[in-house]
Amino acid sequence: MTQHDAQIDRDLRGPEDDALTGLGFADPGGRTRGESLGERLLGSLLDRAHLMPPRLVGPLVAQEIAEMGGRDVSIYLQDFDHATLRPLQGPGLVGEAELIDDSPAGTAFRTDERCEVHQADGSVRLFVPMLDGSDRVGVLALTLPEVDDNDRRLAQRLAGLTADLVVTKSGYTDTFARTRMTAPMSLSAHLQWQMLPPLVMTTPDVALAGALEPAYEVGGDSFDYALEDQTLHLAVFDAMGHGVEAAIMATLMIAAYRHGRINGSALPEMYREMDGVMASSFPGRFATAMLGKLDTVTGELTWINAGHPSGLLIRDGRVVDELSGPITRPVGFGHAAPHVHAAQLRPGDRVLFFTDGVVEERVAGGGQFGEQRLRQFIEANALEQLPPAESVRLLSHALLKGRGGRTSDDASLLMVEWSGPPRDDELARGIPGGVPAGTVLA
Known part of the structure; x- marks a missing residue:
């Protein structure tokens, strides 16, 4: 990261409060509100990404993951032939091109599901599909010392946010399209x-x-x-x-x-x-x-x-x-x-x-x-x-x-x-009085 880029990074950082509390938004379960680990990571990434130039999107994601204990971050984007996953380059990023049909990263991409590979040192490498809605953008890979369900959920949300950043900033850069090209x-x-x-x-x-x-x-x-x-x-x-x-x-x-x-x-x-x-x-x-x-x-x-x-x-x-x-x-x-x-x-x-x-x-x-x-x-x-x-x-x-x-x-x-008539009950999930599953809304 250049000195100028580092200054951009410092300018985009906000106050490092220990917790975020508020008076207006209420927790549905009546619990005391504070900033969780996941909220801190995703919130920091989102806050800093708004004005971040496209060339720093990958390094930004890698930096945030590193600060939370992760390492060996790879951001793979699918090539135009849909045969390989190509790694984004930049400070803090690692990885080589991987075949979609023959690699853990490819498994995550093909199935739209997380793939985990246990390492010799006891750590776990996660390969998480990057989805923009349902469009398959690529795969986020990172290594953690150990993994539980909370880590998995956070990694999935982080991959989704990374996909959104790539797609949004693709509108004014050739960086991501160039990464995807094999010819x-x-x-x-x-x-x-x-x-x-x-x-x-x-x-x-x-x-x-x-x-x-x-x-x-x-x-x-x-x-x-x-x-x-x-x-x-x-x-x-x-x-x-x-x-x-x-x-x-x-x-x-x-x-x-x-x-x-x-x-x-x-x-x-x-x-x-x-x-x-x-x-x-x-x-x-x-x-x-x-x-x-x-x-x-x-x-x-x-x-x-x-x-x-x-x-x-x-x-x-x-x-x-x-x-x-x-x-x-x-x-x-x-x-x-x-x-x-x-x-x-x-x-x-x-x-x-x-x-x-x-x-x-x-x-x-x-x-x-x-x-x-x-x-x-x-x-x-x-x-x-x-x-x-x-x-x-x-x-x-x-x-x-x-x-x-x-x-x-x-x-x-x-x-x-x-698949059948629309199931527009997704907005009612967990809400008392919500529309029952399978109800077709006129």
């Missing part, structure tokens, strides 16, 4: 990654995960989603061509889609706006698209298929149907009448959307990978046993391996799982 990224891929929403979203009633391949070269493929009240909006795009032009077209499609969505447009109106914008901006070019809405209360899925591969309905780990029906013309042909379709999902059902690059890639021997092979991969990997985030990660890697590592075209996946 140079093309301009077209950079455009696409800048437009993507979080790759993972999970609530008690619906979960979603997506993947783009090849991560460092993707051009025209993209996806988007938004959860508004009790409706999940989702879309998958595949713009014609490759490279920067395809990426610009896909970016325009996402912008037009979001414009219609935020203004409350129905699916047909969204399609028409996108169609008109594409036709006027890129004459003679087009994009395929799948536009959908999932009612998270009833499980009804409605969609428009604009020249896109049909989505697959997965039930109990098997592909039982596809989202079939008349196909609407691709976006950009102009003046097409969109066909809206509907299907009723059951609790636990999943729907997999994908672009043609997944099934049209050539394999050894010259044939296409094909939808039948995709179905076999889904069922052979028993993906119903894993959450969508890990299912999509494993499926994308399995598909790449099954195609012999070939990625001559973009290949994207988006998986959605409906």
Whole structure:
């Protein structure tokens, strides 16, 4: 830490009171209020982080942990290929890149659960998933002399706060994105990654995960989603061509889609706006698209298929149907009448959307990978046993391996799982008179 950075650190520290007490906030159990060990650690970290420059986020976390008796702090961020965890560099931080599929850090990342490794000196190394909501940011690792349940809870909260700091400060630095990169990224891929929403979203009633391949070269493929009240909006795009032009077209499609969505447009109106914008901006070019809405209360899925591969309905780990029906013309042909379709999902059902690059890639021997092979991969990997985030990660890697590592075209996946009607009782947890579990709120 430079002398200037040390001065910043001193300026951001507050008075070191022995305990914080107050008159306004009351303890629900009537206990005497004071600042606990956990509150002191998390509060100090949060107070100091507000104005801390991004380069000092990692050292700040390491310093706070060291002051509380921890050591060997590592902050791992997932790479864009979802294959390795890469350590953030800085004073007080240690660690080397770890494979997600073959390391304790990777176990914590894959399972979203803490992993503990006992050391030869009797200490315990904790690997704790860093989650921003449900989005998997990386893993926080630290070593403690010994561990009890209070330590575990505090470590989990510390990992969550660290994830929030990384995500928040990513908006005005390249430090964290650069840490995640294992290879140079093309301009077209950079455009696409800048437009993507979080790759993972999970609530008690619906979960979603997506993947783009090849991560460092993707051009025209993209996806988007938004959860508004009790409706999940989702879309998958595949713009014609490759490279920067395809990426610009896909970016325009996402912008037009979001414009219609935020203004409350129905699916047909969204399609028409996108169609008109594409036709006027890129004459003679087009994009395929799948536009959908999932009612998270009833499980009804409605969609428009604009020249896109049909989505697959997965039930109990098997592909039982596809989202079939008349196909609407691709976006950009102009003046097409969109066909809206509907299907009723059951609790636990999943729907997999994908672009043609997944099934049209050539394999050894010259044939296409094909939808039948995709179905076999889904069922052979028993993906119903894993959450969508890990299912999509494993499926994308399995598909790449099954195609012999070939990625001559973009290949994207988006998986959605409906768990059943919303359980909006989380706010009532432990509150007398709260809404019973399973109650659907109108």
